[in-house]
Amino acid sequence: MARGGGAGRVRVKTAKGRTAQSTRWLARQLNDPYVKKAKAEGYRSRAAYKLIELDEKYKLIRQARHVVDLGVAPGGWAQVVKKLSPKAQVVGIDLLPTDPIAEVTLFQMDFMDDKAPQVLCEALGAQPDLVLSDMASNTVGHAQTDHLRTMALVEAAIQFAIENLQKGGAFVSKVFAGGTDQELLVVLKKHFSTVKHAKPPASRKGSSEWYVIAQGFKGRTPQNEVTQGTGGANNVLPG
Template sequence: MRPGCVTSDMAKDTTGRLHVTVKTGGKRKLSSKLWLERQLNDPYVAQAKRDGFRSRAAYKLLEIDDKHHFLKRGISVIDLGAAPGGWSQIAAKRVGAADGKGRVVAIDLLAMPEIPGVTFAQLDFLAEDAPEKILKMMGGRADVVLSDMAANTTGHRKTDQLRILGLVEGAAAFAADVLNPGGTFVAKVFQSGADAELMTQLKRDFATVKHVKPASSRQDSSERYVLAMGFRGQPKALTSEQGGA
């Protein structure tokens, strides 16, 4: 077998479904083998390809919105850490961005191929001037801020938890700067969810705050989402360039 070559066997699991087992050669790590097996056996990965979505994560946003109905036609949405674009695709479709009814701005450090109805900005949303730049792009405030971001992991549990928390806190602070009154914030968290201090802040800024776990999240994953609706914070005043009076 050539180094890096991948072969697989198929057999039925205990439920009668076909299960792909990856056999690898060369220097492929066990973690890579397990990740590839998980992808090949994940029904949402296959469904995303059939439905034309860029990632299986699209179904998570679909499920959350089907239940809580915050992606309304004609509103403005900011998608943080958007690449490869699964959430932006769903947001654009539901708010009517491709038809000029709503608006979606996607942000990521990485480049992202164009999505109909989505304006993309390659920048760091944690930069001090990021809210001002994005508000100027949008011509006003957002009604929804989405974040399906996950920090790069080190394998050191405490360090990883701090990185994840810092990213969610940054996204929440960004949302408080750019949301319209009544707006919604959705962000990925892990394990027990957002920590107590962040939850306290969100409950001050939003009318309702809860944790949700869509069925399309992998069963063995600790990910959850914090859903904050009814923004009632006091955002900074808009300048005329950002769409204010």
């Protein structure tokens, strides 16, 4: 690596065996102020600041006592929850391994597994009052396919929230391509008092990710139960 001039920006030389893409990624990481800040403050990823910024605007965490973190690895969001609401019980799940976090229950498991919701709720010991999802599918390089795969995870997260949240609870999820698909937006507006989209400053400008913030869960009644689709697992359809 070489350190160039100009405000101390780090320039990364292409090394043998390193692709141009990986060189660009490394340079971006080394020059990202959020990456540096996360390292200095003990957070496992720069993504922690996305949740911190969302919380500053929407007041999501400090009153939360039972939190489910979907797509928890590497653990930055769970760290934020425990820092801002130390008394909160937090349960997280991810396909990837996550190093232990004090007073956080972690499962290495596919959230799309039919058993996952029960496992999470039993570990939490209560209905969640906040469900967080930073899940995204592994990309295959085809924009439409990648979007559909990630939106399937968003669907599943929405269904989990609607089936398990305490009345008055909140749901936050990563979405792509400028927001939530219209059909899912209809579902959220039906079940929550307010639904908004936000792109926190910590989200890179070049990224297509946004976050949907749904607050004031209305509770479950026969009139607003989630309808199971027949075209695949965990479909959420407007009632």
